[in-house]
Amino acid sequence: MNVNVRFAPSPTGTLHVGGIRTALFNYFFSESNKGTFILRNEDTDQARKVEGSLEVTEQSLKWLGVSWDTLVTQSERLEHYKKYAMHLVSDGKAKEEEGAIRFFVPKTDKTSWTDAIGNKEIIFENKDIEDFIILKKDGFPTYHLANVVDDHLMEITHVIRGEDWIPSTPKHILLYQAFEWNVPIFAHVPNVLGIDGKKLSKRRGAKSVLDFKGEGYLAEALLNYLMLLGWSPKDDREILSKEEIIKDFSLEKINSAPAIFDSKKLDWLNGEYIRSLGDKELGNRLLEFDSNISNIPNFEKYLPLAKTRMKTLADFRLLVEDKNVQLLDKQRDLNINLEKNYLNLKQWTAPFILPATFSARDESGATTQDIYTVLTGKPSGLPFSEKLEIEGREKTLERLRKQK
Structure with a gap:
């Protein structure tokens, strides 16, 4: 079976990491099956369109090392949607209504599918689904029509998207059936929650990929972490290369429970990548x-x-x-004793600096934290003897004299 998938963001603002994770699931599913990955710009809601959103999404994916085979923009394909909407009208499955076109939902049956996430059957009663608009007065399709038409024309085999789209899926299946088209496999991935158990969202301050880039996270570490939000390899390793993910990824291994975004875990993982x-x-x-x-x-x-x-x-x-701080009395005494000891050192190397520093500390009745405060302006930091060796004696003495 040839695998074709798509990531289809709406350009209504910057995507947070939950949305990007969905893109990654699509990308790695395509890569692991030697399939096609399409980036689709779903810009049919022109009123909510934010200029530059698509470009930010592209930058984010490229920074993470994700490429796509084709980029498609829906607003450039309006003739397709109108043609298929009119086809439903001519078949009596939809009707024109004040310039728009509304689809008729058959009320006497049920609509169901087996979702690839958790292999669970999801059933909706058709009587609970209202007839819905598929083409608006302005000639733009609604999400439902554009989504189904494009997925069919692009031969999408697997629709991998967030579980928020589950209520829309019966409408999409009904459209597939009305057109007499094959229905793709649906895989609705669980939401990403914050550490407080609430769904990540832009309104609640969820960060974008480029936010993490600006804060000093490595692309490969962030990609690795996002892939572990709801998916894990068979041996439960936590540090994985792209090649290892491609080899191991499958929809069956995606957990049906929500994932928790833990910034401390990301910090740990990023630190491991830095040290590598x-x-x-x-x-x-x-x-x-x-x-x-x-x-x-x-x-x-x-x-x-x-x-x-x-x-x-x-x-x-x-x-x-280093920082400049106001010294306490005992820290001023330490400052004086450090200068004296450092001036008398025969060699400016860490093995000589360390005992000279501790001698000044003991003579002043100070603490090791005081040493860091006097030497760096901070209560802790890099091993001070090695740091001072790198900085040199003159720079160290200059700092001590400025703080008197």
Whole structure:
């Protein structure tokens, strides 16, 4: 069986990660079956169209490493929808009504299908489904008609979409039957919920893919995490390459229960990906993320230290750069003793810096947290002896003198 799938967003705003996950499920199902993946711009609701939405979706998918075979825009295909709507009118299955066309729902039967997610049968009573508009007065189709016509013409074999579309599915099946077309396999994937158990949505502040990019997440880590929201490989591994996902992905392995988006889990996974990078590659990623990082003296030397503590690329600057703070009395004493000890060091290397620092701490009655505060302006951070070795004696002494 040839597999053809589509991801069909409406350009009504920026897609959050729940919508992108649906795109990923379609993409990987296509890849695992050597099928076709179509990106369809469902822009028939012109009143709600937001300029630039499609471009953001394309950028998001490309950043994640997702490609598509064809891009189709529904507003460029209006003649198809009108032709098929009039076909239903001529067959007596729909009628023109004040410039629009309404489809007649046969009320004496049931409409059902076996959903590929959970292999469950879903049944609707036709008497509970109202006759519905398929072509509007302005000549644009409604979602129902455009969806069915395009899925048929594009030979879509599997409709993989969010479970919010389940109430619309009987209308789509009735249209397929009215046209005497084959009905595709439906797979309604569960929603993605926040940690509070409520559905992720743009209105509730759900982030987009490009938001995560701007916060320093790696594309491969975010893709990996999104794929684990409702799906898992047979051996329950958590770190997976694209090739491994393609090899293992199937609709049968998608859980029918809602998935929980846990930002802490994403942070952990992103940190694991960062630590898997070589120092040179991490440096390149950091410069792509923030070109001004090159202004940090010897920034490359910090990479082995910093990546052990990084969760995102944004953490590098937070770990490496110092802050200016107002010192307490005991911290001022520590400052003085650190300067004295550092001036007398024979070698400016971590094995010599560490005991000299602890000696100044003990002499001042200070704590290790005070050491970090005096040396970096922060209560914790990178191992200070290694950090100071990279910064050099002169820069360290200059900072201590400025804080007196």
